[in-house]
Amino acid sequence: MEKITEEIDKPLCNCGVVGVYNHPHAALMSYYALHALQHRGQEAAGITTFYYDEERKKNRYAYHKGLGLVLDVFSDHDVFEKLKGTCAIAHNRYSTTGSSSATNIQPFNILYHSGIIALAHNGNLTNTNTLRDKLREHGAIFQTTTDSEIFMHLIAHSKKPTQYEQIREALRQTVGSYSLVILTEDGLIAARDPHGVRPLSIGRKLNKDGTYAYFIASETCAFDIVGAEYIRSINHNEMVIINDETIKTGIIHSQNILDETPKAKQCIFEYVYFSRPDSKIFGHNVDKVRRKMGKLLGEESPLKHPCGEKYCAIPVPDSANTCTLGFARTNNDVNPTVFEIGLVRSHYVGRTFIAPGQDNREFKVKVKFNTVKGVIENRNLVLVDDSIVRGTTSKSLINLIRSANPKELHCRISSPRIKYPCFYGMDFPSREELIANHYDTEEEIGKAIGVDSLHYLSPEKLLEAVPSDDGIEYCTACFTGDYPIPVEEEIIKKKHK
Numbered sequence: 135m136e137k138i139t140e141e142i143d144k145p146l147c148n149c150g151v152v153g154v155y156n157h158p159h160a161a162l163m164s165y166y167a168l169h170a171l172q173h174r175g176q177e178a179a180g181i182t183t184f185y186y187d188e189e190r191k192k193n194r195y196a197y198h199k200g201l202g203l204v205l206d207v208f209s210d211h212d213v214f215e216k217l218k219g220t221c222a223i224a225h226n227r228y229s230t231t232g233s234s235s236a237t238n239i240q241p242f243n244i245l246y247h248s249g250i251i252a253l254a255h256n257g258n259l260t261n262t263n264t265l266r267d268k269l270r271e272h273g274a275i276f277q278t279t280t281d282s283e284i285f286m287h288l289i290a291h292s293k294k295p296t297q298y299e300q301i302r303e304a305l306r307q308t309v310g311s312y313s314l315v316i317l318t319e320d321g322l323i324a325a326r327d328p329h330g331v332r333p334l335s336i337g338r339k340l341n342k343d344g345t346y347a348y349f350i351a352s353e354t355c356a357f358d359i360v361g362a363e364y365i366r367s368i369n370h371n372e373m374v375i376i377n378d379e380t381i382k383t384g385i386i387h388s389q390n391i392l393d394e395t396p397k398a399k400q401c402i403f404e405y406v407y408f409s410r411p412d413s414k415i416f417g418h419n420v421d422k423v424r425r426k427m428g429k430l431l432g433e434e435s436p437l438k439h440p441c442g443e444k445y446c447a448i449p450v451p452d453s454a455n456t457c458t459l460g461f462a463r464t465n466n467d468v469n470p471t472v473f474e475i476g477l478v479r480s481h482y483v484g485r486t487f488i489a490p491g492q493d494n495r496e497f498k499v500k501v502k503f504n505t506v507k508g509v510i511e512n513r514n515l516v517l518v519d520d521s522i523v524r525g526t527t528s529k530s531l532i533n534l535i536r537s538a539n540p541k542e543l544h545c546r547i548s549s550p551r552i553k554y555p556c557f558y559g560m561d562f563p564s565r566e567e568l569i570a571n572h573y574d575t576e577e578e579i580g581k582a583i584g585v586d587s588l589h590y591l592s593p594e595k596l597l598e599a600v601p602s603d604d605g606i607e608y609c610t611a612c613f614t615g616d617y618p619i620p621v622e623e624e625i626i627k628k629k630h631k
């Protein structure tokens with residue numbers, strides 16, 4: 135028997151990070167925030183808290199981490215007794231570099247010449263080989279296989295006098311993507327890499343004593359669950375420090391990482407699929423952007439029935455729900471079109487087993503999705519999804535829908551064809567496995583997955599759908615192959631293996 139463990143044919147998301155400062159129940163707040171960010175990493179979770187040890191008259195850290203979902207990793211004892219202190223950082227992991235072993239679970243905590251420090255990282259560095267070699271030459275011994283550990287070594291090797299300066303010096307040597315939360319003896323530090331590939335936001339919540347607790351999170355759905363208000367997105371190339379001075383004055387100290395701020399290259403796929411629709415990322419509502427993607431998809435590839443019959447637009451739940459609404463509304467201008475729930479998704483597939491000889495892929499799709507027969511039978515359907523990766527799941531899903539006897543079955547995708555790997559923190563299958571690299575045209579892909587017509591949103595329209603702010607551009611490399619941040623040759627080779 136084979137246990138179903140893999141997520142159904144979608145790029146795997148990288149990680150979610152959380153920071154809490156000046157809250158009487160920092161561990162509990164982190165726990166709930168991690169829970170809200172569970173979609174960003176389901177392999178492992180960890181929380182580190184800092185507290186002042188009255189007996190020893192010094193700051194100490196407590197931590198708990200483990201493999202599995204947030205609900206399974208932490209017990210009442212961990213959250214209410216072991217993880218003491220008023221500040222915390224936390225991490226949900228999916229491994230984009232390094233193995234799934236327990237040693238790779240973040241946050242990483244160290245005691246070094248300047249005190250204690252804990253760090254959690256979302257993203258991928260792209261000059262890891264150079265940095266590792268340099269650090270090894272200076273005597274560093276690595277305990278994990280993740281790129282995130284490199285930050286700790288760079289900080290510990292710095293000769294700068296304060297932890298804040300050591301961190302800034304470390305960040306200036308790294309290339310790639312990072313959204314970081316770091317607890318130091320002086321406060322909570324958060325930073326986004328100079329191109330701001332991954333999101334990171336600041337929030338706050340009024341404590342009973344009249345002071346504010348401050349929060350950092352990958353997505354603002356983590357603020358909502360703890361009742362914190364959104365303050366702002368951390369800028370690309372920005373490092374902020376929240377400390378006791380912030381609690382007194384409300385001022386969040388901010389500094390550039392590099393002296394010159396380059397153009398941002400935010401991950402466009404965060405808007406397409408990764409982030410939750412109820413979140414704000416990069417300062418904007420994901421839901422609104424997804425609706426616009428659906429609208430532009432409808433404008434770019436409308437469906438007009440020759441006899442004026444109605445179309446039912448059905449989303450692949452849950453990530454395509456919002457863009458399907460946008461599509462249905464726009465298509466309704468050219469042909470009667472309604473939004474319908476034609477597929478129902480089960481969220482509980484973790485403990486399903488496949489019998490020998492059973493069609494693995496078809497069964498996985500059946501475990502995860504079921505059709506609403508009354509919506510599908512004898513209807514003209516447009517299935518809307520956010521992306522197609524290998525195409526294997528799409529094919530099985532389309533077989534499942536066909537078995538409920540629709541009249542017509544079309545497919546619309548709210549992003550362009552995925553053809554290239556990501557080096558900035560997402561995990562796509564190899565280029566050979568991506569369906570878009572097997573066929574030249576949309577028509578051929580549509581035939582291969584079994585639909586009457588197929589259209590992908592063009593890269594130009596996708597760029598039109600995302601917010602345009604001053605100095606902000608987007609990474610679209612997985613669609614275009616145009617990588618905005620240099621990647622070491624060895625890392626490229628490893629991905630193509």
Ligand code: SF4
Pocket residue numbers: 331400401402403404555556557558559560609610611612613
């Ligand atoms: S390659 Fe794709 S997934 Fe990776 S950062 Fe760029 S847009 Fe995002």
